[in-house]
Amino acid sequence: MTSITSLIKQWFPAEEVHAHCDGPCGVYDPASARIAAEAVLSMTKKIMALEGKTDLQSQNTLSRYIAIKEEQAHIAKTELLVLWTDYFKPVHLEAHPDLHNTFWQAAKLCSSVKVEVSLEHAQELMAAIENIHNIFWATKNREVTYYTAS
Amino acid sequence: MLKTARWLLLPLLAVFLLLVWGQPRSWEMVLWALGRRRRFRVVENSMLPTFRDGDEVLVAVGEKRPFSPGDIVIAQHPLKAMKMIKRVDRVLADGRLFLLGDNPAESSDSRAFGPVAPQLIIGRVTGKF
Numbered sequence: 001m002t003s004i005t006s007l008i009k010q011w012f013p014a015e016e017v018h019a020h021c022d023g024p025c026g027v028y029d030p031a032s033a034r035i036a037a038e039a040v041l042s043m044t045k046k047i048m049a050l051e052g053k054t055d056l057q058s059q060n061t062l063s064r065y066i067a068i069k070e071e072q073a074h075i076a077k078t079e080l081l082v083l084w085t086d087y088f089k090p091v092h093l094e095a096h097p098d099l100h101n102t103f104w105q106a107a108k109l110c111s112s113v114k115v116e117v118s119l120e121h122a123q124e125l126m127a128a129i130e131n132i133h134n135i136f137w138a139t140k141n142r143e144v145t146y147y148t149a150s
Numbered sequence: 151m152l153k154t155a156r157w158l159l160l161p162l163l164a165v166f167l168l169l170v171w172g173q174p175r176s177w178e179m180v181l182w183a184l185g186r187r188r189r190f191r192v193v194e195n196s197m198l199p200t201f202r203d204g205d206e207v208l209v210a211v212g213e214k215r216p217f218s219p220g221d222i223v224i225a226q227h228p229l230k231a232m233k234m235i236k237r238v239d240r241v242l243a244d245g246r247l248f249l250l251g252d253n254p255a256e257s258s259d260s261r262a263f264g265p266v267a268p269q270l271i272i273g274r275v276t277g278k279f
Contacts, residue, residue, distance in 0.1 A: 005206075005279055014189035014206050014279070017224050017235040019197035021256045089261055091254060140255055 028087040030133045036076035037129050038150055040113050041122040043069035048117060073114035076125070080106050083136065092139050102131060178208050178277045186210070189279050190224055190235070196251030196259070197222075197235055206279035207235070213274060217247060222275040225249060228263050233272065236260075247271065 047065045050058055084103040093099055106128040112121040130146050137144040181187045187208040192201045200222070201207065209224050217223060221238045225247075236249035236259050246265035251257025260266065 009191075009206055009279070014191040015233070016193050017190040017207075017233045018227075019192050019194045019201060019203070019235050019251060019253075019257070020232065021194060021196050021251075021258050087255070089254065091261060 028083055028136075030079075030083060030129060030136050033076050033079035033083065034126070034129045034133065035149065036072045036079060037110075037113075037122070037125045038148055039072035040069055040076060041119075041126060042150060043072065044113065044117055044119055044122045048119065070114055073110050076129075077107050077110035077114075080110065080129075080132070083132070087136070088139075092135075095139070096135050099135065102128065102135070106132060181210075181276075182208055182279070187276060188273065190233070192235055194256075196253050196257030197237075198253040198256070200237075200252045201235065201278075207275045208277050208279050209273040210276050211273035217241065217268070217271065217274065223247070223249070224272040224275065225266055226270040226272065228266055228270060235275065 043065045047062060047069065050062050050065070053059075053062075080103060084099075084107075088099060088103075096102075106125065109121055109125040109128055112118060113125055126148070133144070133146045178187060182189065188211050189206050190209055192205045192207060193203055195203055207222075217238050219238050219240050222235065223238060224233055224235055226232075227234050236251055236257075239248045239250040239260070241247055242265055245268050247268060248260045248265045250259045250261070254261075
């Protein structure tokens with residue numbers, strides 16, 4: 001039976017119906033925001049370690065750290081906004097009523113860590129992303145342990 | 151000529167019945183063979199875990215019975231030239247249907263395009279092909 005139906009399927013494919021999702025779907029993971037935020041935290045620490053050094057090499061290194069921090073803070077914000085606006089749906093708000101505020105505060109932290117050299121805010125951003133990680137995987141009914149690369 | 155055809159037909163029918171009988175979906179297959187079911191092929195993942203990309207389903211078209219929550223239906227997308235497969239979540243007082251995918255994380259459904267008029271429903275899914 002199964003082979004007959006599979007032959008029919010192969011030779012006379014039926015009309016398509018879409019179990020569809022707008023956009024190139026499905027691949028979302030707060031990990032991409034977490035990696036960028038970790039880079040920001042790391043750069044913040046490295047910038048602070050260079051405080052008071054005036055030699056040319058140190059200044060060159062400092063410029064590079066600042067450039068990377070700017071870039072990664074922006075990436076973290078973009079990744080969070082994509083999750084917020086594209087992945088999360090109104091139904092998720094029922095289970096997580098604080099979702100909008102969570103993302104708003106996390107996005108604001110991305111701005112702070114970009115402008116400032118603040119260890120405190122960089123760590124707060126990491127905590128916010130851990131929180132989002134937990135909410136995200138809860139909506140998928142999957143247990144994914146949070147971890148950091150560094 | 152007619153006689154030989156009949157002698158061929160009877161064993162063939164017997165073999166067909168042997169293959170078909172005892173299968174849980176055999177009656178559906180008979181209905182399909184009689185033209186009472188239409189086949190559709192599911193693409194994409196919004197009906198996981200019920201239907202996977204590539205699964206084929208049998209659909210009862212033009213039934214008189216009203217749809218009820220839990221039914222899986224084939225519907226015309228209200229905004230695009232596309233047929234879609236979704237599950238009836240609830241039936242509104244005005245008869246429109248709120249449709250959801252079984253895999254809400256990967257589904258665009260009534261949460262995005264609102265409830266769907268019953269005239270846009272093509273048929274009810276009765277089983278896998």
